Amino acid sequence: MPDKAGSGWQAGIDRRTYLTTAGTAALVGFAGCTGGGGTDTEASGGDGGGDSSDTDSGGDSGGSGSNTIPVGNLSPFSGGLGWIGPNSRRAVETALEGEGGVNEATIDGKTVEIIEQDSETKPQPAISGFKTLDSQGVMTMVGPSSTVTPSLVEPAKNAGLSFVSPMTGTIQLDDIGGEYIWRTVPSDSIGARAQAKYAYEELEHRTMALAYKNDKGSQSFSKASGEHFSFLGGEIATEVALDPTASSYRSEVQKLQDSDAEVVSMTAATEVTGLFIKNYVEAGADEDFELLLGNDVLTPDFIEEMGADVMEGMVGQAPAPGPAYDQFAEQHESIHGKAPGAFAAAAYDAMNLIGLAFVKEGEANREAVPNHLGDLGKPPGTKVSTFAEGKEALNAGEEIDYVGASNPQNFDDTGDPLGPFSVLQATGGEWSEVTTYSAEQLSQN
Numbered sequence: 001m002p003d004k005a006g007s008g009w010q011a012g013i014d015r016r017t018y019l020t021t022a023g024t025a026a027l028v029g030f031a032g033c034t035g036g037g038g039t040d041t042e043a044s045g046g047d048g049g050g051d052s053s054d055t056d057s058g059g060d061s062g063g064s065g066s067n068t069i070p071v072g073n074l075s076p077f078s079g080g081l082g083w084i085g086p087n088s089r090r091a092v093e094t095a096l097e098g099e100g101g102v103n104e105a106t107i108d109g110k111t112v113e114i115i116e117q118d119s120e121t122k123p124q125p126a127i128s129g130f131k132t133l134d135s136q137g138v139m140t141m142v143g144p145s146s147t148v149t150p151s152l153v154e155p156a157k158n159a160g161l162s163f164v165s166p167m168t169g170t171i172q173l174d175d176i177g178g179e180y181i182w183r184t185v186p187s188d189s190i191g192a193r194a195q196a197k198y199a200y201e202e203l204e205h206r207t208m209a210l211a212y213k214n215d216k217g218s219q220s221f222s223k224a225s226g227e228h229f230s231f232l233g234g235e236i237a238t239e240v241a242l243d244p245t246a247s248s249y250r251s252e253v254q255k256l257q258d259s260d261a262e263v264v265s266m267t268a269a270t271e272v273t274g275l276f277i278k279n280y281v282e283a284g285a286d287e288d289f290e291l292l293l294g295n296d297v298l299t300p301d302f303i304e305e306m307g308a309d310v311m312e313g314m315v316g317q318a319p320a321p322g323p324a325y326d327q328f329a330e331q332h333e334s335i336h337g338k339a340p341g342a343f344a345a346a347a348y349d350a351m352n353l354i355g356l357a358f359v360k361e362g363e364a365n366r367e368a369v370p371n372h373l374g375d376l377g378k379p380p381g382t383k384v385s386t387f388a389e390g391k392e393a394l395n396a397g398e399e400i401d402y403v404g405a406s407n408p409q410n411f412d413d414t415g416d417p418l419g420p421f422s423v424l425q426a427t428g429g430e431w432s433e434v435t436t437y438s439a440e441q442l443s444q445n
Helices: 024-029 086-096 123-135 151-159 188-202 216-232 248-258 268-284 300-306 325-336 344-361 370-377 387-395 438-445
Strands: 068-075 109-120 164-165 182-183 208-212 237-240 263-267 290-293 316-321 382-384 400-402 420-425 430-435
Touching: 024 344, 068 123, 068 344, 068 387, 086 109, 086 325, 109 344, 123 188, 151 164, 182 290, 182 344, 182 370, 188 216, 188 263, 188 290, 188 316, 188 420, 188 430, 188 438, 208 216, 216 263, 216 382, 237 248, 248 268, 268 290, 268 300, 268 344, 268 387, 290 370, 300 430, 344 370, 344 387, 370 387, 382 387, 387 400
Parallel strands: 068 109, 164 182, 208 237, 208 263, 263 290, 290 316, 382 400
Antiparallel strands: 316 420, 420 430
């Protein structure tokens, strides 16, 4: 049985606390969609901590003119991940309008104008939005989320229209990205390795069970965690899919208790996870197995909703802040009067990289991202962290190494970045860092 007072549940009491600093948003705001937040309809993949009260519908927000470059933002402004769209919008605006931003420095005297489409967190509206953006002549786009990305891979290739997603973690893209398909968040397979390593190496558990919301994104993360746990030498006892429409998960909790698992990888949206934890505590299952939570619930609001006593000692993982996070957060707060939300830093990086691809291409066209995005974050180029710095270096004939707010943004051959992940623990009503795994550690078997 897990001992909440022992090294497993309370390890690292000297760690930094992030709840009251910008670092909380950093640690919970950059992972790919693995479960969704807000309401639990149609969510797949993802991080949480979104501004659910700030949800609104995306629509056309401008077009192109002779002195503007049209770029799309195909994000969820409604549906289960509807809180992500506003976070992405504000971050893109920060990249455009902030100090050293794309529209301040300009691209050959031209500025970027964003045209928004709401994916509604559903594949069909996302396909429709993609077609609309294509017909309006956008050069590339920011987005979409894990829920809809697999449905857009072929349309993107067929149209020769790229996207750079700040919110897609699904492992379905692990081997098919690059050229027209890019993301500025690590694959779920990387975060899952951090979870599995912590469970096996630090908590010293040898038997894991998987519990996930019944959608592809949540299943993607939990199964990846289970696979790496097995690779390390552990055993998967059982797995349960959680119906998001269920009024109780008592039978699922009982199945997990009967499996004799020592730890459960739990990946679901906030409402599913909240109900599961309620039933978990009611059944006394917290005396039988530990929960490792998905990063969609690693938010101050979730602790407040569930109660600090209930959450005490629970653990999850999220990407650690990128090298340029602090300067991004400062500009974001200056422009918008609030700290960045989930996926914001990755959206900021996506917009900066798109702008730099245009600069390297010599003009803003649809070939700029396929031709150049993968080369903009590679050592040993000149390190830059803003569009203006990158533009200056590129115009001087230098290669650049863009170090981002969310990740270093050094892409592999399939358009995926690597980055460090931190393990967080709920202690005294706050999420606090226990340990951090480097990108190098997570890229090794």
